[in-house]
Amino acid sequence: MNTKLSLVGAAIAASLLLTNPAPAEARIPFFSGEQEIPSLAPMLEQTTPAVVHISVAGSREVRQRLPEAFRYFFGQRGPNEYREERPFKGLGSGVIISADNGYIVTNNHVIQDADDIEVRLKDGRTFKAKKLGADPESDIALLQIEAKNLTEVKLANSDKTRVGDYAIAIGNPFGLEQTVTSGIISALGRGGLGIEGFEDFIQTDAAINSGNSGGALVNLRGELIGINTAILGPNGGNIGIGFAIPANMMKNLVDQIIEHGEIRRGSLGIRGQDVTSDLTEAMHLNVSRGAFVNEVLPDSAASEAGLESGDVIISMNGNKINSFMELRAKVATLGAGREAKLGILRDGKERTVTVKLRELATGQVAASQVHPMLEGAEMSNAEGGGVKIDIVENNSPAAQIGLLADDVIVGVNRQRIANLAELRKMLENRDGVAALNIRRGNTNLYVLIR
Incomplete structure (x- = not known):
């Protein structure tokens, strides 16, 4: 009896489906041979020639801790580390923003310390690039090549970008040239990540990986909305959280480099x-x-x-x-x-x-960008080396650990530092408590942070 009812019910359901087919919007679309299938290809054919492959070579100073046994050769007050220059090579991406002038924008970290910068275009041509200027705090750099028949990307007004807009990332992840991935704008105005000194990132879930740095994030019209710069991932791989520097922010910085040869904050x-x-x-x-x-x-x-x-x-x-x-x-x-x-x-x-x-005073940054316990202080590179504390706000974390205006941080855990970049790097790589060596007038003291 139940079996018969089930068969009758199935027959009725089948009859209803035949007489009342699924609404048009629920069907899988069918395109005839005469219809054009929706595709990003036409836009990308116009845009991808503006995205270039960048390869760099140079040398960097590397610090190595000296084994305790070897320190005796230098006496009890001998150095606990040694430094040496080591060659390096790197890959990244860049975006042509002016075909007439050969201007290419990339990330500062792509070309930092590079002695040789080579740009390869989509058509296979290669050129030596000249560095016109850079801003480490916002991670933007401007290069120039002498070449004809270049393709430039049109800039969008990134302030008009909305969460949910489609976004396409173009770059050279892991050296795979002219790779295109797509997604949406996940969030706007991302800051406080500790990636750069000045952060106002566009967040996207378009796949961004190592080598995409300096590449383009564009909208469906092929207009540049951002410069891909960083990802958030446990092992350095893509998990759908990538960040780009807004095109408007990039343009403001590039205009300053072109006009003044430097950044005037x-x-x-x-x-x-x-x-x-x-x-x-x-x-x-x-x-x-x-x-x-x-x-x-x-x-x-x-x-x-x-x-x-x-x-x-x-x-x-x-x-x-x-x-x-x-x-x-x-x-x-x-x-x-x-x-x-x-x-x-x-x-x-x-x-x-x-x-x-x-x-703004040259090089001055909010100390919270370096370490949370330094929040409430503003710092800059000190003349002669070290990091100068310019301002300490009352009752701030920086004040509570004992920092004062005009203090100079000259070392971390008994290792000397020369500038803000070195201070940031040493605190990022610290294990446990960090002891800041402070010079206050003619006195030396230590301030501990966790």
């Missing part, structure tokens, strides 16, 4: 923090995102423009600001002398303030 002259739920409740704010101004420094661009402590900066040049880190990156890379229109919230009312950015 913009400075607003404020101290602040992200807008949080606790801050929103305490200050009775009607926004949940933005950059809260804790303090306006005297004789700064912010004070001249009339910014006040307690203001919340919610936009810059018409684009939303979601965090203090995002504001900091946009201001620094826009450049000194440029004007910015800031949308602020004051006493519950929105208003616009125009500010002309001052120049």
Whole structure:
């Protein structure tokens, strides 16, 4: 009986399917021989010639710890390490942004310390490249080649990019030239990752791997929306979390290199923090995102423009600001002398303030980018070597561990450091407690961080 009912039910279901076929949008599309199948190929045929393969060679100073047994040859006060120059080779990608001038953008880490830079085009031609300038803190470098019949990529307004937009990554992962992967924009304004000094990344799930660095992230029109720069992965492989430097940020930096031969960072002259739920409740704010101004420094661009402590900066040049880190990156890379229109919230009312950015001290970075326990300090490369503490905010983690303005960090775990890059590298590779060797006036002392 049950079997008969089942057979009858199956027959009725089959009859319904025949008389009521699946809606058109649910069917697998069929394309006749006369119809064109949707494809990214036409766009990529126009765009991929603008993405180049970069190979570099040079030498780097490598530090090696000296075995304890050998230190006796140098006496009790002998060195605990030795240095030597070692040759290296590397591969990466680049993007032609000006066919007439032969300008190619890539990541600074692709060409750093390189003595020889070779660019290979899609058509097989190779050229020696000249380095015009670079910015390690934002990981952008500008190269130039002398060549004809180049293809350049058109720049998109990356501030108009939205989460969910399609994105295509083009580069040379693991030396596999002209590799194309696709995905979407996963997030915008990513910062605080400790990858670079100034972070305002576009996040994408388009596959990015070693060798993609410096390559292009483009939209469906083939316009450049970002320069691929880093991935988040446990073993250095792709897990669908990649980061690109926004095209607008890259253009601001490149324009400065072309105009001045160097980066002239913009400075607003404020101290602040992200807008949080606790801050929103305490200050009775009607926004949940933005950059809260804790303090306006005297004789700064912010004070001249009339910014006040307690203001919340919610936009810059018409684009939303979601965090203090995002504001900091946009201001620094826009450049000194440029004007910015800031949308602020004051006493519950929105208003616009125009500010002309001052120049940030050369090499100055937020110490939180180097180590979380140094948050609240600003540092720069010290004359004669080491890292100078320029500013320490009251009650900040940096103040709590005992750092003072004008301190100079000259070493970590009894190994000397020459600059910010070396300090960052040593703290990244530390195991357990790190002892910072501080020079304070004529006194030497140690500050411990975990």
